Amino acid sequence: ASVVLAGLCVLATALLRRGEAGWIIGTVAQVLLIGSALVLPMMAIIGVIFAAMWVAAYIVGGRIDVERQERYRAEVELWAQDECVR
Numbered sequence: 001a002s003v004v005l006a007g008l009c010v011l012a013t014a015l016l017r018r019g020e021a022g023w024i025i026g027t028v029a030q031v032l033l034i035g036s037a038l039v040l041p042m043m044a045i046i047g048v049i050f051a052a053m054w055v056a057a058y059i060v061g062g063r064i065d066v067e068r069q070e071r072y073r074a075e076v077e078l079w080a081q082d083e084c085v086r
Contacts, residue, residue: 030054
């Protein structure tokens with residue numbers, strides 16, 4: 001079962017840049033990881049730590065995406081102004 005869970009995590013990582021599928025698979029993997037604490041209680045600690053990192057990555061990643069778009073728009077605007085000056 002842990003091999004399947006690890007495989008889900010690798011698959012989620014590979015799909016993160018391609019859309020929502022990676023985030024959905026990763027979230028399912030996190031829920032399964034925390035749920036595995038029912039069988040092995042020490043997994044609750046690991047599950048909570050990884051879930052916290054997953055949430056942090058989701059939040060910070062969203063901020064980074066917004067900042068990249070803002071920077072791109074500013075650069076395009078700057079290039080457009082530079083072309084008009086010439």
